[in-house]
Amino acid sequence: MTARRPLIAGNWKMNGLRSDGLALAAEVAKRLKAQGAASFDMLVCPPSTLIAEVGKTVSGSGVAVGGQDCHANVSGAHTGDISAAMLADAGCSYVIVGHSERRTDHGESDAVVKAKAAAALKAGLIAVICIGETEAQRDAGKTLEVNKTQIAGSVPDGATAANMVIAYEPVWAIGTGRTPTNAEVQEVHAFIRNELVAKVGPAEAAGVRVLYGGSMKPGNAKELLALPDVDGGLIGGASLKADDFWAIAQCCP
């Protein structure tokens, strides 16, 4: 099996004022730096208002910074939006696209997510492309079908193991304290990797990091991160506490 370096990613969502956000970033940076040679990559995705300052705070620690969304265009008349080039310019090396909260709150379709991911690659960012089924879709037995469609529709041309990360986030597991069983997670992750073969070929698909997201916490991270096709986590609530975020990272195999 191709060795994939785990990625522990924190999605702060719409949380963090300067005081608490910068303190959190500083604490995470301090721990990663103190650890020295880590076996995992670490990423924090603060709200846009804090990206530049978080970037300065974590500079030299090895902690990467990412945006939570980007526009598909480079610039122009798009009030309130931020382009991938702007994120790169502000110090980001990653951007999350297609999070279920964007798909739901902002009506983002697979085509929109694909265009955003393509813009991210063009700007030199690593795109963290989020997919996942709703509870109704899982109950209807459509989990694999839904994730297949989202992979087919959201992964842009030119994606590789180096510039793309997939985050499987079952919508019903986000912020609920509920998670699929380990067997269910592994089934979907292996399925996703197989679907990626059609997009990027077998060699690249074997190297793409597929993260699990949805109520990952210190208490369940070890078993989730030990699954063969789980290559890290996209963590919401638990990434807002340095102790929890760090404890999850320490569960990497």
Ligand code: 13P
């Ligand atoms: P929680 O970890 O809070 O469930 O959020 C997961 C998520 O949506 C990360 O993008």
